[in-house]
Amino acid sequence: MAAPLRYALTGLLWAAMGLIYLPLLPAAVQLLTPAFSPGNWQSLFSDPQLWQATLATLISTLTAVFGALIIAFCVVAALWPSRGWQRLAVRLPLMLAVPHVAFASAALLLFAEGGWLFRQFPQLTPPIDRYGIGLGLTLAVKESVFLLWAMYALLGEKRLAEQSLTLRSQGYGRWQCLAWIILPQLLPQLRVVLLATTAWTLSAVDVALILGPGNPPTLAVLAWQWLSQGNEQQQALGALVCLLLLFLLATLMLLAHLLWRLFRTQIPDFGGVRHSRAFALPGIALSGLLSLSGLLCVVTLALLADGEMATTDNIAASLWLGLASASIGVVLCLLWLEFGAKRFTAWVWLPLVLPALPLAAGQYQLALLSFQDGEWLTVLWGHLLWVVPWMLFILQPAWQRLDPRLTTIARTLGWSRWRGFWLMKCPLLLRPLLAALAVGFSVSIAQYLPTVWLSAGRIATLTTEAVALSSGGSTPMLAAEALWQLLLPGMIFLAVALMLRIVGHYRQGLR
Structure with missing residues (x-):
C-alpha cells in the first residue's frame, strides 16, 4: 500500500474510533x-x-x-x-x-x-x-x-x-x-x-x-x-x-x-492429606x-x-441494528488491529470495565447537543461503543497468535501490506472473525440504555419492548418479544456454526 493511502486510511480509522469513543469525554464532565x-x-x-x-x-x-x-x-x-x-x-x-x-x-x-x-x-x-x-x-x-x-x-x-x-x-x-x-x-x-x-x-x-x-x-x-x-x-x-x-x-x-x-x-x-475421592x-x-x-x-x-407474535417493526429494528453494528464493528476491528496504535490503547477497553450508565448518559448529551436524537444512525452509533470493544476482545487474541514469519515471507515475495492483510491474515482469522460477528450481533441486540435514550422513544426494539412490558402488560406479548430477542442471536450463532462447518469441510487446516 502506498504511503499516502496508508496515512489517509489510518487517519480515517482514528477519526472513526474517536467518534465512537467521544462520549467518554462528556460522560466524565457530566460526572465530575x-x-x-x-x-x-x-x-x-x-x-x-x-x-x-x-x-x-x-x-x-x-x-x-x-x-x-x-x-x-x-x-x-x-x-x-x-x-x-x-x-x-x-x-x-x-x-x-x-x-x-x-x-x-x-x-x-x-x-x-x-x-x-x-x-x-x-x-x-x-x-x-x-x-x-x-x-x-x-x-x-x-x-x-x-x-x-x-x-x-x-x-x-x-x-x-x-x-x-x-x-x-x-x-x-x-x-x-x-x-x-x-x-x-x-x-x-x-x-x-x-x-x-x-x-x-x-x-x-x-x-x-x-x-x-x-x-x-x-x-x-x-x-x-x-x-x-x-x-x-x-x-x-x-x-x-x-x-x-x-x-x-x-x-x-x-x-x-x-x-x-x-x-x-x-x-x-x-504435602499432606490427599482427598482423592x-x-x-x-x-x-x-x-x-x-x-x-x-x-x-x-x-x-x-x-x-401462546402463539402470540412479536411486533414485526421491533424484529426488523433489532435485526437491522444488530447486522449493521456487527458489520461496521468487524471492519473497524480488523483495520484497528492492522493499522491502529500498538501502545497506549487501554482506553479501547473502557466501555467493558466501566459502568454503562454514565457512558450512555454521555452519548445522550452529545445527541442532544447535535440535535441528532431520535435518528437511526444515532442509535447505531450508540451501539458501536459496546460492540467494537467486545469484538476486539474476541479478535485480538487470535490476531496476536498469528505467526509474524508469515508476514515476513509475504513481504519477501513482493506482497504489499494490504495484500498480505487481505489475502493471508483475514483467511487465517476466519473462525474468530465469524465468532466476533455473532458476538457483536448479540451485544447489539442486548443494548437497552443507548436505544432508549438515543431513540427519544421513536425507535422500539425487542429489548426495549420486553423491558417495558415487564412492568405490567400482556404476558403472552412479553414472552413473544423476549423469545424473539433470544431467537435472533441464536439463529446468527447457528448460521456461524454452519458456515464454520462448511469451511472446515473444504479447508482442512481450519478444522
Missing part, C-alpha cells in the same frame, strides 16, 4: 461537575432511598459475581479435562447467545408473583425480595456461562493440563488440583473478565427493571430514573450515583486483590443446569407466548 458542590452530596446522602438501594446493589452484585465464580469453578473441578468438558464447551456459544433480558423475562414469568410456578401452586407465597437476591442469582447463572467460556480458552494450555495430571497421579483430588494448580494460574488471567462482569452487574438497568427490587430499586435504576428527569438537581443526583457506582467498583476490586493475596499465602506445598456431583449437576437453562428459557417463553 456536580461532584464539586457539597450541597449536591448532602442532598444525595439525605435521600431516603440511597442506603437501601446501595445495600441491594452490593448484595445483588456480590451474589452474581461470587455465584458465577462458584458455579464455574465447580464445573471445572468436576469436568476438566474430560469429554464432558468438551461437550459443554461446544454448547457454550449457544448459551451465550441467550440475552440477559430474555433470560430475566423467563425467570420473571416463572418465579415472580403471579408467575407460572405460583399459579400452579397457589399455596406457596413468593418471598419479598428487597435486597436483589433473585436478581443476583439470575445473573450468577447467566454470567457463569461467560466465565466458563473465558476459562475454556485459558484451560487449553498444555502445561496446565500436564501439571494437573501429575498432581492427580500422586493421589490428590480434583478440588486440591483446583485450589493448588488451576486457581493460582487462572485467576490472574481472568482479571479483565471479572472486572467487566462486576462493572456490568453494578450498572445493569434492564435486568434490574425486570427482576427488581422495585422500591427502592438498585443504584443503577435510581441513577437512570434521576438522569432521565428534566430537573437539573435530580440530574446532578443521578451523576453522583454514577460516581458512587465507580467508587463501589474500585472498592470491590481492591477487596478482590486483598483476598487474592491472602489466598496466595494459603496455598500449601503439595472428591465430591464431583455438584459440578456435574451445575453443568447440567447450565445446559438446561437455555433450553428451559426457550421452552418457557414459547409456551407462555
Whole structure:
C-alpha cells in the first residue's frame, strides 16, 4: 500500500474510533461537575432511598459475581479435562447467545408473583425480595456461562493440563488440583473478565427493571430514573450515583486483590492429606443446569407466548441494528488491529470495565447537543461503543497468535501490506472473525440504555419492548418479544456454526 493511502486510511480509522469513543469525554464532565458542590452530596446522602438501594446493589452484585465464580469453578473441578468438558464447551456459544433480558423475562414469568410456578401452586407465597437476591442469582447463572467460556480458552494450555495430571497421579483430588494448580494460574488471567462482569452487574438497568427490587430499586435504576428527569438537581443526583457506582467498583476490586493475596499465602506445598475421592456431583449437576437453562428459557417463553407474535417493526429494528453494528464493528476491528496504535490503547477497553450508565448518559448529551436524537444512525452509533470493544476482545487474541514469519515471507515475495492483510491474515482469522460477528450481533441486540435514550422513544426494539412490558402488560406479548430477542442471536450463532462447518469441510487446516 502506498504511503499516502496508508496515512489517509489510518487517519480515517482514528477519526472513526474517536467518534465512537467521544462520549467518554462528556460522560466524565457530566460526572465530575456536580461532584464539586457539597450541597449536591448532602442532598444525595439525605435521600431516603440511597442506603437501601446501595445495600441491594452490593448484595445483588456480590451474589452474581461470587455465584458465577462458584458455579464455574465447580464445573471445572468436576469436568476438566474430560469429554464432558468438551461437550459443554461446544454448547457454550449457544448459551451465550441467550440475552440477559430474555433470560430475566423467563425467570420473571416463572418465579415472580403471579408467575407460572405460583399459579400452579397457589399455596406457596413468593418471598419479598428487597435486597436483589433473585436478581443476583439470575445473573450468577447467566454470567457463569461467560466465565466458563473465558476459562475454556485459558484451560487449553498444555502445561496446565500436564501439571494437573501429575498432581492427580500422586493421589490428590480434583478440588486440591483446583485450589493448588488451576486457581493460582487462572485467576490472574481472568482479571479483565471479572472486572467487566462486576462493572456490568453494578450498572445493569434492564435486568434490574425486570427482576427488581422495585422500591427502592438498585443504584443503577435510581441513577437512570434521576438522569432521565428534566430537573437539573435530580440530574446532578443521578451523576453522583454514577460516581458512587465507580467508587463501589474500585472498592470491590481492591477487596478482590486483598483476598487474592491472602489466598496466595494459603496455598500449601503439595504435602499432606490427599482427598482423592472428591465430591464431583455438584459440578456435574451445575453443568447440567447450565445446559438446561437455555433450553428451559426457550421452552418457557414459547409456551407462555401462546402463539402470540412479536411486533414485526421491533424484529426488523433489532435485526437491522444488530447486522449493521456487527458489520461496521468487524471492519473497524480488523483495520484497528492492522493499522491502529500498538501502545497506549487501554482506553479501547473502557466501555467493558466501566459502568454503562454514565457512558450512555454521555452519548445522550452529545445527541442532544447535535440535535441528532431520535435518528437511526444515532442509535447505531450508540451501539458501536459496546460492540467494537467486545469484538476486539474476541479478535485480538487470535490476531496476536498469528505467526509474524508469515508476514515476513509475504513481504519477501513482493506482497504489499494490504495484500498480505487481505489475502493471508483475514483467511487465517476466519473462525474468530465469524465468532466476533455473532458476538457483536448479540451485544447489539442486548443494548437497552443507548436505544432508549438515543431513540427519544421513536425507535422500539425487542429489548426495549420486553423491558417495558415487564412492568405490567400482556404476558403472552412479553414472552413473544423476549423469545424473539433470544431467537435472533441464536439463529446468527447457528448460521456461524454452519458456515464454520462448511469451511472446515473444504479447508482442512481450519478444522
